[in-house]
Structures are given as structure tokens and as C-alpha cells.
Amino acid sequence: MKKSLLLLLFSILIAFSFISVAKAKDCHLSETEMTITVGSTAKLKVKGTKEKITWSSSDKKIISVKNGKITAKASGTAVISAKVGKSVMSCHVTVKKTGILVHMLDIGQGDAILIQVSNKNILIDTGEEKYYEQLMTQLDHFGVKSVDSLILTHPDSDHIGSADKVIQNYDVAEVYMPKKTCTSREFSEVIAAVSSAGITPINPNEGDFLSLACDLTAQVLSVDEGDSNNSASIVMRLDYYNNSFLFTGDAPAKVENEVMGKYDVDVDVLKVAHHGSDYSSPILYLKTVSPEFALISVGAGNSYGHPCDTTINRLEKFAKSILRTDLNGTITIKGDGDTLTSETEPLITWEEKEVETKSRKYTEKKEATQIIGNKKSKVFHTDQCDSLPLEKNRIYFDSEDEAIAQGYRPHNSCVN
Numbered sequence: 001m002k003k004s005l006l007l008l009l010f011s012i013l014i015a016f017s018f019i020s021v022a023k024a025k026d027c028h029l030s031e032t033e034m035t036i037t038v039g040s041t042a043k044l045k046v047k048g049t050k051e052k053i054t055w056s057s058s059d060k061k062i063i064s065v066k067n068g069k070i071t072a073k074a075s076g077t078a079v080i081s082a083k084v085g086k087s088v089m090s091c092h093v094t095v096k097k098t099g100i101l102v103h104m105l106d107i108g109q110g111d112a113i114l115i116q117v118s119n120k121n122i123l124i125d126t127g128e129e130k131y132y133e134q135l136m137t138q139l140d141h142f143g144v145k146s147v148d149s150l151i152l153t154h155p156d157s158d159h160i161g162s163a164d165k166v167i168q169n170y171d172v173a174e175v176y177m178p179k180k181t182c183t184s185r186e187f188s189e190v191i192a193a194v195s196s197a198g199i200t201p202i203n204p205n206e207g208d209f210l211s212l213a214c215d216l217t218a219q220v221l222s223v224d225e226g227d228s229n230n231s232a233s234i235v236m237r238l239d240y241y242n243n244s245f246l247f248t249g250d251a252p253a254k255v256e257n258e259v260m261g262k263y264d265v266d267v268d269v270l271k272v273a274h275h276g277s278d279y280s281s282p283i284l285y286l287k288t289v290s291p292e293f294a295l296i297s298v299g300a301g302n303s304y305g306h307p308c309d310t311t312i313n314r315l316e317k318f319a320k321s322i323l324r325t326d327l328n329g330t331i332t333i334k335g336d337g338d339t340l341t342s343e344t345e346p347l348i349t350w351e352e353k354e355v356e357t358k359s360r361k362y363t364e365k366k367e368a369t370q371i372i373g374n375k376k377s378k379v380f381h382t383d384q385c386d387s388l389p390l391e392k393n394r395i396y397f398d399s400e401d402e403a404i405a406q407g408y409r410p411h412n413s414c415v416n
């Protein structure tokens with residue numbers, strides 16, 4: 001009896017000498033209690049022994065432990081045990097939630113969304129190449145030094161334009177993109193950057209769960225090789241405890257309807273597809289989603305007429321709050337796993353308005369009109385044309401170049 005009491009005392013003494021070399025700042029060890037946030041790691045050591053230590057965790061879903069390195073995987077409490085010879089020491093670990101931050105960055109016309117959760121940085125799209133400086137300013141503002149996951153929804157330049165520079169300048173660990181390829185210069189540059197960084201892009205499949213961060217469930221609801229770049233968009237649902245988000249790239253109504261038919265899209269935060277275009281966000285879909293927050297990433301005074309008034313009218317019926325980067329600047333949604341709040345901050349003073357105007361002039365000439373292809377005849381038209389194909393035979397392109405790249409030829413009387 002006395003012997004085992006001594007052993008216990010000895011064990012406690014050793015337990016007191018656990019030292020923490022935590023990577024996470026907020027992780028500390030006080031005696032045999034320790035607090036750590038989800039996604040962070042800490043090192044534990046038993047001093048003064050040369051004996052082999054066997055580590056174990058009482059709940060592997062909450063913490064995993066390997067060679068004294070503990071990783072916090074989900075919030076809750078668990079006990080880590082270290083077995084040295086015959087004595088067992090334990091340390092109580094409380095794992096706290098980090099909360100989730102979704103920043104819709106103001107990068108003019110395009111998409112770039114930064115998600116910060118469980119000590120990970122996830123970037124969905126990067127915006128146009130010409131707005132890279134604006135993207136960088138904002139990534140710096142939010143303390144991004146490295147990108148754990150870069151998700152490129154589809155190959156259009158307003159989504160992947162700065163991706164090559166992000167890959168070159170930030171430590172990007174992994175890249176997700178659809179199988180859909182494109183002949184554009186921007187797309188080739190992304191492929192070159194990915195390969196010189198030694199990254200093999202991951203092409204997710206519909207239904208896949210992506211392991212992006214602890215405490216976060218991410219499921220791909222649509223990704224396509226088909227028709228157009230936009231319909232190839234990776235559509236993804238994220239769940240952080242009771243906070244839910246739907247990211248849609250530039251998915252057209254057809255894709256949104258398909259997704260709605262197969263999956264639960266009743267979420268709290270909706271990234272409105274295709275910058276509020278009228279070819280997305282059909283009424284029944286918006287009714288099903290009925291988000292607390294609808295976020296639109298759109299450039300002020302863009303030449304596409306985004307967001308479309310009719311889309312805004314539909315959104316006003318079903319979304320509690322509509323936030324737009326052209327009016328609100330960078331938008332942040334904060335979630336604690338239960339409630340959500342929004343913050344808006346104009347991080348960019350658009351002295352670069354000039355850039356915007358210049359590009360507007362350029363796009364007005366080249367892409368002010370919608371390009372509509374006829375799937376049967378493989379001829380494409382502008383939306384002003386008198387001989388437009390039937391709706392069921394239509395395919396929408398973002399530009400003439402995109403139509404040509406996909407083997408369509410121009411209609412002589414409307415395309416010049």
C-alpha cells in the first residue's frame with residue numbers, strides 16, 4: 001500500500017515536469033491541466049527518464065498523440081496518458097473552438113474568399129491578376145503567411161487570375177480544382193505555377209468530403225467537366241458546428257437546381273453564384289436556401305451589369321441580409337459554431353478606381369454582351385442577336401474567346 005502511494009507521488013512529481021513546447025500561442029500547460037485550440041499542436045515531454053514512453057489519448061476524436069506531440073482535433077476534453085515503465089501519468093487537456101471567419105475579400109470584379117478556422121487558412125479563388133496587389137494587402141491584413149488549401153472553383157480569369165502569384169508568394173500546401181481545363185493564358189500560368197511548386201492538384205468528385213481543417217466538414221456538392229467553365233464550378237457546403245455555408249463559384253441555375261435536388265442546401269450563409277448574375281439564383285433555390293446572409297462579390301461599376309436587379313429582388317424575398325463587396329468593401333462573417341455576426345470594412349481605398357475604369361472600357365468593347373452558343377449548331381451569338389437558339393439548346397459563355405476555345409464559331413450577323 002505504502003509502496004503504491006510513493007509511486008503515485010513520484011508519478012505526480014514527474015507529471016509536473018511535463019513541459020510544453022506549444023506551437024500555438026494560446027496553448028499552455030499548467031501543472032496537469034492544459035488548454036489548446038482546435039488545430040494547434042503542442043509537445044509534451046517527460047523529464048528525467050530514459051525509459052520508453054507509451055502515449056495514449058482517452059478520446060482520439062478530440063486529441064491524438066504521437067511521440068509526445070499532441071494535436072487538437074475537435075473541441076472537448078480528453079486525457080493524455082504517458083506510461084513510463086509501470087507508472088502512468090496523465091494530463092487533462094481542454095480543447096477550445098477557434099470559431100470560424102469567412103472573409104469575402106474586395107478584389108473588384110471576381111471572387112476571393114478567405115476562410116480562417118482551426119488555425120488553417122483556406123482560400124477559395126484569387127480574383128483577377130490585375131487586382132493581385134489588393135488581394136495581397138488583404139491577405140496580409142488577416143495575417144496570412146501561408147495557405148493550407150487553395151480551392152480554384154473554375155478556370156475563369158476572375159477566379160484564378162492571381163492564383164499563380166499566390167502559389168509563388170505564399171506557402172500553398174494543396175490545390176483543389178475541377179478537371180475542366182481552359183486554353184487561356186491565366187489557366188496555363190496556374191498550371192505552370194502548380195507544377196513548379198511541386199504540387200499535384202486534386203480534382204475532387206461530387207460527394208467528396210475534403211479534409212480542410214479540424215472541426216470543419218466540407219462536402220463537394222457539384223463539380224463538372226461539362227458544358228462551360230461556369231458549370232464546372234466546385235460547389236461546396238461547409239459546416240462548422242451549427243454554422244453552415246454554401247460556396248458556389250459561378251454555378252448557373254441548372255447546377256444550382258441539380259444540387260438542390262440532391263443535397264441539403266438550407267444554409268446560414270450563401271455565397272451568391274456568379275456575382276449576382278440573372279442566370280443563377282433561381283427563385284425556388286433561394287427559397288430553399290433562405291440564408292441569413294447572402295454575400296455577393298462584385299466590382300463597382302462592372303460592365304456585366306452584376307449584380308442583376310432581378311436577382312437582388314429575388315434575394316430580398318428570402319435572405320435576411322444582403323452584403324456586397326462593391327457597396328460594403330471586404331465582408332467578414334464570424335461564427336462561433338452557433339451564432340453568426342457580420343462585419344464590413346473597406347480595406348481597399350480604390351485609388352485603383354482608374355484600373356477599374358480602364359478595364360471597364362476594355363471589357364465593354366470585348367465582353368459587354370452575353371455570349372450565347374447553340375449546342376446543336378455550335379454557332380455562338382451575342383445576346384442582341386435576332387436568331388438566338390431555344391433556351392434548351394443554349395450554352396452561356398463568359399467571352400467570345402471561351403466560345404471559340406470550346407469549338408464554337410461566331411454567327412456572322414451578330415458577332416463582329
Ligand SMILES: [Zn+2]
Nearest residue numbers: 110156158250
Ligand atoms: Zn466569375
Ligand SMILES: [Zn+2]
Nearest residue numbers: 156230250398
Ligand atoms: Zn466564370
